[in-house]
Amino acid sequence: MYDRKCYGYKHGADGRLIIDEETAKNVKLIFDLYLSGQSVVGIIKELEKREILSPTGKEKWCKRTIDVMLxxxxxxxxxxxxxxGNSEVQYLSTDNNPAIISKETFEAVQVEKARRSNVTSGESGKQRKSKKYSSKRG
Known part of the structure; x- marks a missing residue:
């Protein structure tokens, strides 16, 4: 379970996750593009322009794939x-596998995602913001 493969990694001879240099550079690109102001759709357009295949080997990337990666x-x-399976209790296993993205970059993306979100949590539950984030760059 700890060593379930995701895009940017492959299994080493011992079955542990190791960085797949070829796809790891795409993971870094996706995080960098997001932090430079690109929307998820803008990132997809850039990946397709660069002819970078999705994790499933397709030419088209899904928005959900990028969102989950981020x-x-x-x-x-x-x-x-x-x-x-249905528990709210979570455990964090640190230094489980080699890092592709620094913790600082990851946290910066989480802050940016929250800033761009058009959903807020208030006294009356979750609501849409009156003004939606718009990125003119993508």
Whole structure:
């Protein structure tokens, strides 16, 4: 479970995750593009322009794939585990695998994602902001 493969990694001879240099550079690119102001759609356009195939080998990337990648702490070397399938309790296994993204970059992306989100949590629950984040760059 700790060593479940995700884009940017492959399994070494011992079955542990190791960095796949070829796809890891694409992971770094995705994080860098997001922090430089690109929207998820803008990132997809850039990846397709560069003819970078999706994790499943397709020419088209899904928005969800990029969004999940930008939220996956595994890229920092950490893994979140749930105590059980329906539990709110989470454990963080640190330094589980080699990091592709620094913890600082990952945290900066999480802050930026929250800033761009058009959903806020208030006294009356979750609501949409009156003004939606718009990126004219993508």
């Amino acid at each position: 939220s996956n702490e595994k890229y920092t070397g950490d893994v979140k585990l749930l105590k059980s």
